[in-house]
Every structure is written in C-alpha cells, then in structure tokens.
Amino acid sequence: MKPVLVDHGVWQMTLPTPFDIGPVNVYLIQNDIITLVDAGPKTEEAWLSFNDALKHIGMTPKDIDQIVLTHHHPDHTGLVNYFNQDIPVIAHSRLRPWFEQDEAFMMRYNRYFKALGYQMGVPEIYRKKMSSIEEDLKYASKGILTKAVDEGDTIDGLKDWQVLYTPGHAQSHISLYREKDGLFLAGDLLLEKISSNAILEPPYNDKETPPCSLLQYRESLKRCLKLNISKVCPGHGKVFAQAHELINERLQNQLERRNKxxxxxxxxxxxxxxxxxxxxxxxxxxxxxxxxxxxxxxxxxxxxxxxxxxxxxxxxxxxxxxxxxxxxxxxx
CATH class of the missing domain: 1.10.10 (Arc Repressor Mutant, subunit A)
Structure with missing residues (x-):
C-alpha cells in the first residue's frame, strides 16, 4: 500500500499484521532527524511492505535516525529488530520490561494472570487456554530501550511535538501532539471505527496496586477534549478529524456499557x-x-x-x- 502524506513531512504507512485487528499504521516524520513512530509486527510481510512504502518517498530503512514507540503491543514494536542494533529506541519507561523481555517481569506477569484467572472464576479448562506473555511477544522485537520519555518531555528532532502520557489501552502508552496545527499521533488511544480495549495489566512493581485500566483510559480520553486536535493519526484506520465528537460518543457508550x-x-x-x-x-x-x-x-x-x-x-x-x-x- 502506498504511503499517505498526512501533513508536510508526516507520512502514514499501513502494514499487514497477523492479528484480528487487521493492518497497523506507522508514521514517518521527516525533519532534521528522521523519526519512525511505531514499527509494525515482526513478520517478513510487514518488513517488505514497509520497505516498499519507503521507496515511494525515496527512502530506505538506513535513512531513519530513531524509532519512537507509542506502546509495547507487538503490532507496534515488531520491526525494530530489522534495523541496525544501534538505532535509538525511545518510549515510556513502562515499555522497558516488555521490550527488553525482562525474565523476572515475564515470570511475575504469568503468575499474576494465572492467579487472576482463578479469582475471576474462570474454569480450569479455560484457564489453561489463557495466553502467556511469551505468546504475546511472538511478534514483538527484543532490544534495549535507549531513552525513556514521560509527560511533558521533548524528543530530539521533534521539537514541535509534546509527549503525552495516555495510559489505559496500555500502561506504556504515549501520544504525540503538535500544538501549532493540532496534529495528534494517537497510537491506539483513539481509533475511528472501533473502540480500543482497556487491557488489564499487572502492577508494574510489587509496591503498586493493579491499575484500573478502563478508568485510566477514560481519563486519557477526557484530557484529549482539552486539546485543539485537528487530525488524529491512529494506529489503525485512516486519519480522521472531529476527535472531540468521537471521544464524547465513546465516553457515553462506556457509560451505557457500565450500566448494562x-x-x-x-x-x-x-x-x-x-x-x-x-x-x-x-x-x-x-x-x-x-x-x-x-x-x-x-x-x-x-x-x-x-x-x-x-x-x-x-x-x-x-x-x-x-x-x-x-x-x-x-x-x-
């Protein structure tokens, strides 16, 4: 699929995935530092599609200076390992144990969900079928996080973009907002055609309580109502406008689902x-x-x-x- 010019210097490239969600979007920002935002799943098909998209704008993977990951899900991190090992990778600190595949973290994750399944009343025959973190990481890359960013930070080469910490869909989720023209790189925070899942995760460490993902997600959506968003560049689907109307609709639908x-x-x-x-x-x-x-x-x-x-x-x-x-x- 040919890349789409979203705005001056910002390209949307759509890559195939093996997941039910369908294709995923990654974004190329051309500036003094060339930045790739998100990286698709770890498949040869996605890599070939990515290279083909780059050719249409006269570039190759070697032209990319750094990678920013909006969150840790494998359809957004998988192609990192196809780049040179020294390419800088930037994300929220809570992406680190996923990306580095920390063994202690992975063991604690599996123990947590094994116990949680029992607490939720899931029959044993079904608990055995619940996915492990190893299955989740099948299409993800493994590497070292070069730089951790958080709310209010700036990223080299992206001086006009604000980093927003927007958890809910994932505890590691960040979004990028360009205030001067209202462009919003949303990751999976806001999708036009479907509502993002507020996915359960274990506490980040033993000192924390389990996060209430849906409540976090609602707060992340509500804060977007305070932004002057002109276009949303989503992780899945086409670029769209009228973000505030969609957010209010989602919040109302959640209220109705809660009552159900x-x-x-x-x-x-x-x-x-x-x-x-x-x-x-x-x-x-x-x-x-x-x-x-x-x-x-x-x-x-x-x-x-x-x-x-x-x-x-x-x-x-x-x-x-x-x-x-x-x-x-x-x-x-």
Whole structure:
C-alpha cells in the first residue's frame, strides 16, 4: 500500500499484521532527524511492505535516525529488530520490561494472570487456554530501550511535538501532539471505527496496586477534549478529524456499557467470568482475555462509584449490585 502524506513531512504507512485487528499504521516524520513512530509486527510481510512504502518517498530503512514507540503491543514494536542494533529506541519507561523481555517481569506477569484467572472464576479448562506473555511477544522485537520519555518531555528532532502520557489501552502508552496545527499521533488511544480495549495489566512493581485500566483510559480520553486536535493519526484506520465528537460518543457508550454490566448483577452474586459469558456468549471463548479485561474494567468502575459490592470465597471474587435482593441462586 502506498504511503499517505498526512501533513508536510508526516507520512502514514499501513502494514499487514497477523492479528484480528487487521493492518497497523506507522508514521514517518521527516525533519532534521528522521523519526519512525511505531514499527509494525515482526513478520517478513510487514518488513517488505514497509520497505516498499519507503521507496515511494525515496527512502530506505538506513535513512531513519530513531524509532519512537507509542506502546509495547507487538503490532507496534515488531520491526525494530530489522534495523541496525544501534538505532535509538525511545518510549515510556513502562515499555522497558516488555521490550527488553525482562525474565523476572515475564515470570511475575504469568503468575499474576494465572492467579487472576482463578479469582475471576474462570474454569480450569479455560484457564489453561489463557495466553502467556511469551505468546504475546511472538511478534514483538527484543532490544534495549535507549531513552525513556514521560509527560511533558521533548524528543530530539521533534521539537514541535509534546509527549503525552495516555495510559489505559496500555500502561506504556504515549501520544504525540503538535500544538501549532493540532496534529495528534494517537497510537491506539483513539481509533475511528472501533473502540480500543482497556487491557488489564499487572502492577508494574510489587509496591503498586493493579491499575484500573478502563478508568485510566477514560481519563486519557477526557484530557484529549482539552486539546485543539485537528487530525488524529491512529494506529489503525485512516486519519480522521472531529476527535472531540468521537471521544464524547465513546465516553457515553462506556457509560451505557457500565450500566448494562450493572444490570447483570441485580439478580445476585456473579464472577467476572459469569458476566463475560453472559454478555459475550459468542466471543468469550475465542477472545477471553479481551472479554475479561472489559468486564473487569466496568466492575472496577462500579466499585469505585459504590454501585456494587464484592466478597471473596475460596479465593474467587463475586460481585452483586448494591441494591440487589439478598436472595440468590448462588450458594457458597
């Protein structure tokens, strides 16, 4: 696919992926320092497509001076290993253990989700099918993060761009905003045709509590309402305008989905898995990780708003609407 000139010096290149989400976008920013934002999945098909796109603008991978990664998901990091090992890689510090594939982090990740699956009430036969971090990293690159950036930082060669820390879809997520013309490199924060998942992740270290990903995601969306965004350059799909209208629509849809989750808890105690199975009767087996992330996000929101209560029995957590009848078919 030919690259698309988004704005002066900013190109969108669309690469194939092996994932259900479909193609992913990477962006080339031509300045005194040539910057690639995101890097597609680690496949030969994506690499060939990327090289072909570069040819259309008279460049090769050797012309790229640095890579900025919006977040750690493999469809955004995979081609880094195809570049020279000394190319600078810049991202949020929370991308580091994913990109460097820190062994202790990976072991803690797998332990955390093994325990979480049990707490959510996932039957053992299905817990065995839940993905491990090793599976998630199959199409990701491994390397050393050259520089960590955070909210308010600037990046060499991108002096007009602000780094915004926008967690929710991923704890490592950053976006880039060019205030002078409102151009917004959104990663997977905001997509036009589909709503990004607020994906569950373990605490970054043992001193932190598990992040409430959906609540973080909502706050990241809300802060975008304060920006004068003219165009959104998304990680998937075409460049689009009218970001504020879309954000307000997403926030309203989330509120409606939250109320739907609450309705499932009016009849008595249920687990995260119970609700996911009822709400997503066709997808809960094929996309269990995403289903559980979504349901748990709404449960966290309802707990924070004190709309529901929870109890633990034999290590499994059950939820019920605050004003649900005390009688229930569930026995402990």
């Amino acid at each position: 989750v609450l309705s499932y808890l009016e009849s008595g105690w249920k687990t995260t898995f119970d609700i996911g199975k009822e709400m997503f009767s066709k997808a809960y087996l094929t996309q269990m990780d995403l289903v559980l992330s979504e349901i748990q996000g709404y449960l966290d929101w309802l707990l924070q708003a004190e709309n529901i209560q929870k109890i633990e029995n034999n290590g499994v957590i059950y939820y019920k609407g605050l004003y649900a009848e005390n009688t229930s078919t569930r026995t402990f």
